Amino acid sequence: MTGGVVATPHTLSTRAGVQILQAGGNAVDAAIAACAVQGVVAPETCGIGGDLFALVHRPGDAAPLTLNASGRAGSGVDAAALRAAGHHEIPRGDAGAIPVPGCVDGWVELSSRLGRLGLAASLAPAIRLAEEGFPASDDLVAAFRANAAELAGAEAAQPMLAASRAGSTVVRSQLAATLRLVADGGRAAFYEGGPGRAVADAVGGAITPDDLRRSQADWVEPLSADVWGATGWTVPPNSQGYLAVGACAVLERLGWTDDPGDPQSWHLQIEAHRALAAERDAVVVDPGRVPVDIGRLLDPARLDAVAASVDPAAARDRHAPALAAGGTAYLCVVDGAGMGVSLIQSNFHGIGSLVGAGSAGFLLHDRGRGFTLVEGHPGELAPGRRPLHTLSPTLWTRGDRLAMVLGTRGGHVQPQLVQQLATFVLGAGLDPDEAQARPRWTVEPSPVAPGLPVPAGSRVRVEPDVPARVVDGLRKRGHQVRPTEGPQSGWGPVSVIQVDDGAGWRLSARDPRVATTAVATA
Known part of the structure; x- marks a missing residue:
């Protein structure tokens, strides 16, 4: 085959990437579009409440541009308190398990530095699917059914919990509104606006406004x-x-x-x-x-x-x-000009922490469980640190x-x-x-x-x-x-x-x- 190629874990994600390439976007625009759609239609793998890594090849460059958009632990986490409570590892759903989500910062960095069409164009397919609905996959239904009791109180999970079988239509209007905020206002609309406040509230203030203002994406x-x-x-x-x-x-x-x-x-x-x-x-x-x-x-x-x-x-x-x-989605794109993107985005334990970000429409990852509670270990949980990532x-x-x-x-x-x-x-x-x-x-x-x-x-x-x-x-x-x-x-x-x-x-x-x-x- 020649021309652009998109490979993702979901048909709808691949389709979105192809649509962006056909609209004149490059591999980065297409990868963001595919990633955003993946988080909408397969939240058992990834979503904007999780982290992102990417490598980007530009023709003629000696080395790929490399992005670490993994979130840091909030200022209020406390390994000593968890040890004192008798924990030997970080509990799922604990504030220490939920670093600041890095995905949106990753999209913003990739789009602003390397994209051609702009972030709003890349997010448009995901917004449309979240607003108009998409058919639930077998994997989505099985994942949310298996965690139904724990997710019963999470607003973000309700559209998926309502999917009684594969093929049921899922509409995620709250997530669509959040994605539209990001499309229109970039990182500030997410991290310093309503979605960011919802993240902080979900972890009892362990993530602070200063934590959210700090970019989670580093080249x-x-x-x-x-x-x-x-x-x-x-x-x-x-x-x-x-x-x-x-x-x-x-x-x-x-x-x-x-x-x-x-x-x-x-x-x-x-x-x-x-x-x-x-x-x-x-x-x-x-x-x-x-x-x-x-x-x-x-x-x-x-x-x-x-x-x-x-x-x-x-x-x-x-x-x-x-x-x-693992609760992860890997996707890759090569465009007709030879730019290539290797991108991975994740919730971690399947659906992640099982904690929702209020009415913002998304669930939060639990990548913080990559930290250890062993005192003095280089991977010990502490404010501002990034955890082990698979x-x-x-x-x-x-x-x-x-x-x-x-x-x-x-x-x-x-x-x-x-x-x-x-x-x-x-x-x-x-x-x-x-x-x-x-x-x-x-x-x-x-x-x-x-x-x-x-x-x-x-x-x-x-x-x-x-x-x-x-x-x-x-x-x-x-x-x-x-x-x-x-x-x-x-x-x-x-x-x-x-x-x-x-x-x-x-x-x-x-x-x-x-x-x-x-x-x-x-």
Whole structure:
């Protein structure tokens, strides 16, 4: 295919992105439109009460522009008080679990710096769907039904709770009014107006007017590593994205070759991830508190050392990262001029905190649960800090040309899924359709907390069409392997667009694990 391409987790989000491209917008305009629609039609994945990260390639640039629009903890949070109350982790719905939402700041920064049509044009499709209604998906109905008791008092949840079945029309007029405020008045209308006051009220004043006046969006230096003839780029901590790019570079150093029937090929993929990911919970914290030099996380010498720690014959005993649930939407856009956007936006635990922002029409995320209550830990909850984020968008270049945009939802397993797709496309030379069809693996979270004895071997789940020879071979190498009963919708949807502007083509493929996911051209 040629021209513009949009890949998102929902048909209506993809359609909105295509409409904006056809109206003369660029990839950034289209990505904002798709993101805004996703938050309207799939609030079980994302919304304006959550956070956003993005990487943007402009043709000719040596590195992508990289945006961290993740919110900071409010001035009134108190880790000591939570510990004194007997909590060992931050409760869902507590003020400490709800940082300032960063999404709107992310849209404003992206649109003002890089967009062509303006924010109002990008938000128009979302406003229209929220006002006129859209058909509920199976996922939306299931998610809100499962949390109906907890959401009963949240005004923002009522339109979704009223959807009795898939296909029921959902109208979100309160959210439409808030989106219109943002379209007309930008960040001030949201953070310093009625929606911001609703956020502060929802957390009992733990988020203050000064917290809301401070922009949650920062342009940052991306991290990168060279692998398989390309350069992989991602957002630095507090994102865990470096684990995906770094594991690919480690895998290349291990001499990996593609053979889906060879357990050794699977073993090296798994161990490349585990070797790097063992450090995640200590490293992926607020950028100002990362205990190592952020710029050297993907340093070649550091990756050499990680590769040297891998035993090619057996699973090493290592801690896995702690469990972190996901409620996330990843989408990517490449326009006809070659601009590419890799964007991810999230509520965290599915619907998020289950706390609504009054009558503003949206639910608040609970990304603050990425903080720890361990006293003195670099990721400890404290005012003004950003929490650990599972969000792991990537963008890949060859020289100054875009090669691929790639990402997924999936909580703590996001880097594992991104690693697998990048490995298959760049390392094995598969096209995206073939790569999406390959069975996937994930490493289960560590069953014990860091600081306790390291668990033996690894605990791995694999999709059911993995050959029995591979399962047996992994077990012989020390992996505790548990096949799933079917393809895993939570291990995706991966969205990917592969680009070769020199040859004049773009390739993409929808992830078959999630029914709503869609790819379309403009």
